Amino acid sequence: MDKPKIKMHLELFASLMRLLPPGTSRHKREIKVPQGTSVQDVIDEYNIPLELAHIVLVNGVFVCEDRSAHILEADDVLSIWPPVAGG
Numbered sequence: 598m599d600k601p602k603i604k605m606h607l608e609l610f611a612s613l614m615r616l617l618p619p620g621t622s623r624h625k626r627e628i629k630v631p632q633g634t635s636v637q638d639v640i641d642e643y644n645i646p647l648e649l650a651h652i653v654l655v656n657g658v659f660v661c662e663d664r665s666a667h668i669l670e671a672d673d674v675l676s677i678w679p680p681v682a683g684g
Contacts, residue, residue, distance in 0.1 A: 600631035603671040607639060610678045613650075616643050630669065637664040639675055652678040 608625045609617050617626050630639065640650050653660045654676045660667050669675065 602629040608676040649679040651680040
């Protein structure tokens, strides 16, 4: 039996924006994922290269530990940035 799905938002920035599904408005897309989906599951599902998933936030809070252990909830906002350089 399939798990119920929850709605959440995926935000990809800079060079990662090209990985968002068609029909995306700017850098943000509402997506539906099965309950129990982790941050890492979304990264894998959208083929985001691990080395480019540099800054990862859920609802504005940095996820620096095991991304497989962080389970997403309804209405969460998952934001991902590639490495940035500048000076």
